[in-house]
Amino acid sequence: MFTYKMNDELSLKLMEVRDAEDVFELTNKSRTYLREWLPWLDTTTKLEDTISFIKSSLTGFAENRSLNTAILFKGKMVGVAGYNEINWSKKTAYIGYWLGEEFQGKGIMTEVAKALTDYAFNELNLNKVEIRAAAGNKKSRSIPERLNFVNEGCIRQAEWLYDHYVDHVVYGILAEEWKKAK
Template structure:
């Protein structure tokens, strides 16, 4: 599956063919990404990404998540996905990361819009959440720009580099998204 956003940007369903590109993307921004993402130290080789991608494919088959590789100018520059899919309660959480060199181009905003539209329109979700560390201002800017509501702070909710981080919880309800001026 591919979600085409524009001529330079698309989301491709995560597959083994992306392992090398994702590993290179991660390596280009390893220090920056490891500040807020607990899994970065576990990705030390292309083989680590292959194993991870196989889990992503299994989760997709089990309808537990749908994740995509962000392709910008024919390069893998990050990932985005709907995780913790719960079709009974019609909700999911968006997770994302982007290489340092790709930041500042509106890539993640446009990718989130496309994924949110997919979640609400194609998957029939009612609620989508985004969590971001209180210190990760760049990540928090995404849900703020998209009109998500702040629900509160989850205290010491994620362990990264041996420290517990507080996370800001943002949410969007399908009716709120539809009533906005979004593509």
């Protein structure tokens, strides 16, 4: 099983079906908050939906094309993060993440994104990591900005969010840039 310890308080672990209740409960607690920027809340309404997501994530991991992990802070599940996709032909990983509302503002997601970026370059030997965020989602956009990712541009109307389109800002960093900054 995949686990990645960042420090004494923070780690990532591959989600398993037995984690479904915790993930679903965390989703429910932050449903209104998360719904502002995430398009899947209305289709994740029962535990079975979360189980299906985890099973799909495990298949993606087994096929070496994605990695979705639970974020553990002081032993408690506080969010989900990972590579929504690993494109081996482009040697690029695409990071996605969400954090329960009550755990915002503690620097958790910045540390998680940093760890995932390190892992992509140092363990997977990839060349690029991308993070995409809705143009209006300042909290999500601040993470790649804080980590010195390059703003590579905007994809107009990149995502349908319940009743409107949102633009996505694409951030990227290359392995050589990441290593040089360290």
